[in-house]
Amino acid sequence: MSAPVRIHMDVDPGHDDALALFLAAGHPAVEVVSVSAVAGNQSLAKTAANALRVARFAGLRVPVAAGMDRPLVREAVHAPEIHGESGLDGPALPDPEPGLGLDPRHGVDLLTEAFSRPGEVTLVATGPLTNVAMALLRDPSLVQRIPRIVLMGGSVGLGNVTPAAEFNIFFDAEAARIVFRSGIPIVMMGLDVTHQALATPEAVEALRAAGRVGRVAAELLDFFGASYQRVFGFPAPPVHDACTVAYLIEPSLFTLRPMAVEVECLGPLTYGRTVCDVHGVTGRPPNAEVAMQLDAPAFWRLMVEAIARLG
Numbered sequence: 001m002s003a004p005v006r007i008h009m010d011v012d013p014g015h016d017d018a019l020a021l022f023l024a025a026g027h028p029a030v031e032v033v034s035v036s037a038v039a040g041n042q043s044l045a046k047t048a049a050n051a052l053r054v055a056r057f058a059g060l061r062v063p064v065a066a067g068m069d070r071p072l073v074r075e076a077v078h079a080p081e082i083h084g085e086s087g088l089d090g091p092a093l094p095d096p097e098p099g100l101g102l103d104p105r106h107g108v109d110l111l112t113e114a115f116s117r118p119g120e121v122t123l124v125a126t127g128p129l130t131n132v133a134m135a136l137l138r139d140p141s142l143v144q145r146i147p148r149i150v151l152m153g154g155s156v157g158l159g160n161v162t163p164a165a166e167f168n169i170f171f172d173a174e175a176a177r178i179v180f181r182s183g184i185p186i187v188m189m190g191l192d193v194t195h196q197a198l199a200t201p202e203a204v205e206a207l208r209a210a211g212r213v214g215r216v217a218a219e220l221l222d223f224f225g226a227s228y229q230r231v232f233g234f235p236a237p238p239v240h241d242a243c244t245v246a247y248l249i250e251p252s253l254f255t256l257r258p259m260a261v262e263v264e265c266l267g268p269l270t271y272g273r274t275v276c277d278v279h280g281v282t283g284r285p286p287n288a289e290v291a292m293q294l295d296a297p298a299f300w301r302l303m304v305e306a307i308a309r310l311g
């Protein structure tokens with residue numbers, strides 16, 4: 001077996017961020033080296049506390065640090081209607097053991113340090129891109145040291161927080177523009193593909209039977225599923241963020257298309273839209289590989305097997 005892909009995860013848990021962390025912790029093909037939290041689904045205080053609890057519950061003993069608590073320019077707009085007041089409503093996760101609390105470093109520093117040591121690391125971003133943009137603004141040489149960003153965000157088609165924009169990009173479009181214009185190779189898991197990663201009742205019950213972590217994952221999906229049914233009329237919730245980690249484990253699950261992607265930062269109706277040049281009409285060179293198709297049954301087999309490994 002080849003060496004695991006080493007990853008730094010920048011997250012805003014968030015139910016689907018938690019599933020992404022569980023997948024990363026459970027599958028031997030990836031190794032989490034550190035985790036930074038960012039404001040997004042909920043306030044930074046809540047997303048950082050959630051990231052810590054989820055990481056520790058999954059057996060990750062890596063540094064977890066709190067990053068940026070607001071977007072670069074606009075005011076924060078959280079998503080309690082989807083993730084609840086805590087940002088991770090549903091099952092109660094245990095407090096971290098003494099000595100395994102939040103790292104005192106700022107999350108942007110921890111992210112930067114992940115790419116300042118020997119050995120290749122991939123950046124996985126499953127929340128707004130505020131921490132990533134801040135790291136690039138503070139240390140432009142990171143563009144040479146981050147080999148790839150696999151991010152959940154944007155869409156070729158419709159948005160989810162507005163008709164035009166997906167939540168992670170809408171939360172901080174200016175940060176997303178910095179990242180998409182950085183020149184760092186990007187794999188974009190947008191809504192076009194993440195809406196295929198639906199946690200069907202069969203998948204949820206397979207998780208519920210998969211052990212200690214699987215039960216909690218299923219209970220998180222119970223809450224997340226009720227939110228998605230109430231707000232969007234979805235029969236099952238899309239585990240958006242887990243698509244990033246699944247791609248690193250098994251790229252063949254996904255069909256990608258190279259595209260030039262720009263981020264709209266001005267339009268009153270289109271702020272936060274990823275403008276994806278599907279047919280190359282702009283003549284701009286592609287700056288992202290955009291995922292368009294997912295082998296959902298294989299994705300869920302991967303999820304259940306990995307989470308079952310956590311016991």
Ligand code: RIB
Pocket residue numbers: 012014015016017040041126127128152160166167168240241
């Ligand atoms: O639009 C979905 C994205 O927004 C996911 O990352 C979810 O966790 C929320 O952050």
Ligand code: CA
Pocket residue numbers: 011012013014016017041126127241
């Ligand atoms: Ca997220």
